[in-house]
Amino acid sequence: MTEPIEDREAGLERALSSRLLITLALGQSIGTGLFLGSGISVRMAGPGVVISYIVGAGITFLVIRALSEMTAAHPVAGSFGAYAELFLNPFAGWVTRYTYCMAQLIAVGSQILAVSIYCRYWLPGVPAWVWIAGFSIILILINALQVGNFGELEFWFSLVKILAIILFLIFGFALFAGVGIARHSLENYTAFGGFLPNGWAGVWSAVTVALFSYYGLEAAALGSGEAKEPGQTVPRALRCSLGTVALFYTVSLTILVGVVPWNTAGIDESPFVRVYRLMGIPAAAAVMNFVVLTAALSSLNSNLYVTARMIFSLARSGQAPAGLGRLRSHGVPLNAVLASGGGLVIAAGLQHHFADIAYVYMLGAALFGAIFCWAMIFIAHFGFRRGGPFPKDSLIGLLLLLSVLVTMAFIPEMRNAWVAGIPWLAFISLIYLVFKRKSA
Numbered sequence: 001m002t003e004p005i006e007d008r009e010a011g012l013e014r015a016l017s018s019r020l021l022i023t024l025a026l027g028q029s030i031g032t033g034l035f036l037g038s039g040i041s042v043r044m045a046g047p048g049v050v051i052s053y054i055v056g057a058g059i060t061f062l063v064i065r066a067l068s069e070m071t072a073a074h075p076v077a078g079s080f081g082a083y084a085e086l087f088l089n090p091f092a093g094w095v096t097r098y099t100y101c102m103a104q105l106i107a108v109g110s111q112i113l114a115v116s117i118y119c120r121y122w123l124p125g126v127p128a129w130v131w132i133a134g135f136s137i138i139l140i141l142i143n144a145l146q147v148g149n150f151g152e153l154e155f156w157f158s159l160v161k162i163l164a165i166i167l168f169l170i171f172g173f174a175l176f177a178g179v180g181i182a183r184h185s186l187e188n189y190t191a192f193g194g195f196l197p198n199g200w201a202g203v204w205s206a207v208t209v210a211l212f213s214y215y216g217l218e219a220a221a222l223g224s225g226e227a228k229e230p231g232q233t234v235p236r237a238l239r240c241s242l243g244t245v246a247l248f249y250t251v252s253l254t255i256l257v258g259v260v261p262w263n264t265a266g267i268d269e270s271p272f273v274r275v276y277r278l279m280g281i282p283a284a285a286a287v288m289n290f291v292v293l294t295a296a297l298s299s300l301n302s303n304l305y306v307t308a309r310m311i312f313s314l315a316r317s318g319q320a321p322a323g324l325g326r327l328r329s330h331g332v333p334l335n336a337v338l339a340s341g342g343g344l345v346i347a348a349g350l351q352h353h354f355a356d357i358a359y360v361y362m363l364g365a366a367l368f369g370a371i372f373c374w375a376m377i378f379i380a381h382f383g384f385r386r387g388g389p390f391p392k393d394s395l396i397g398l399l400l401l402l403s404v405l406v407t408m409a410f411i412p413e414m415r416n417a418w419v420a421g422i423p424w425l426a427f428i429s430l431i432y433l434v435f436k437r438k439s440a
Helices: 018-029 032-073 079-087 090-120 128-143 147-176 199-214 230-259 271-278 284-316 334-353 358-384 392-408 416-439
Strands: none
Touching: 018 147, 018 230, 018 284, 032 079, 032 199, 032 230, 032 358, 032 392, 079 090, 079 284, 079 358, 090 128, 090 284, 090 334, 090 358, 090 416, 128 147, 128 284, 128 334, 147 230, 147 271, 147 284, 199 230, 199 358, 199 392, 230 271, 284 334, 358 392, 358 416, 392 416
């Protein structure tokens, strides 16, 4: 008889409340992209980018709805990776979990490099490797703490960027009210080509960027193996985190395209810096440098957490070395945490030394992997509902995600997702065949 998946992944300490699960998800999804990279989606869609993020939130809602239903029934650390194995087959679980780990490690590699650049703002003479090594050690130590203490530290990390966004919203509304260096009206919403300067095609193209802004909210489900009363807390955390992120992104971008002409957004400086500067805030650049540094560290912290739990799940399923599934006395998978930390250093090293070659393809594989893992949530949900009512919402969500993947092939900046993603799937499938042959 097959061992129940909850028993297989048992032993983790259940100490995460809804509040801590929400901040874990916010730590994953609200990164430096909002503070620095929001101009990319604005240039694709113009003021219509607000619609793009609303559509992105709708697709994400469908993902979270399917994930919440499965999580309430089976609250385990492997989450959708374990569900792919349980409701589909071991191969699906293998590909989903390793693809998710790959995407996360590439993300942490790029984030740790970004951290070294932000620190150079204050101490330009310190070599990048010092910051990379120092923060890597600190983050690994944080992840080695009891999960309740880890969650509290992540809460304070997330609080800094949430306060920065709230101040941005307040300052943005103040600029429309005539406070600050320059007064703004509604003219930017219709100037420079109208509300949809690039048409509906531009709006849909920006949906691809919007989805990656919401990516990471699934982290709350990955915390279900350590959640208090997971059947109630995890679905609540998933809903609350999506609502918070959707509100922040849509309102922030509504203010952004009203204050900054869409055809200049994100080109010469961070839109957040510009709004702070227009309000006459002294040292706006230094303040935002601290905020994006904190945002990057918060994302790194939660990235390491979810990667460690996925590795732990792989080990407990027999698809990774058994030692990675061992727990310390207080229920922390320390070996899996150390493996995640090692992956962080390797990813950062690859991107640092082969920036012109490896990074572009690694990033493409990560983008492809993100959409692939969300698609697998829907497919696993079909298996979960086998014998019951067919999940029409999940079918709609899956078709929308496939449409996003097709669209990415026509966007030059995202085309590498296909170029790198398909070979990755072929590679990890080949490794599975070798693994199965050796274990047979």
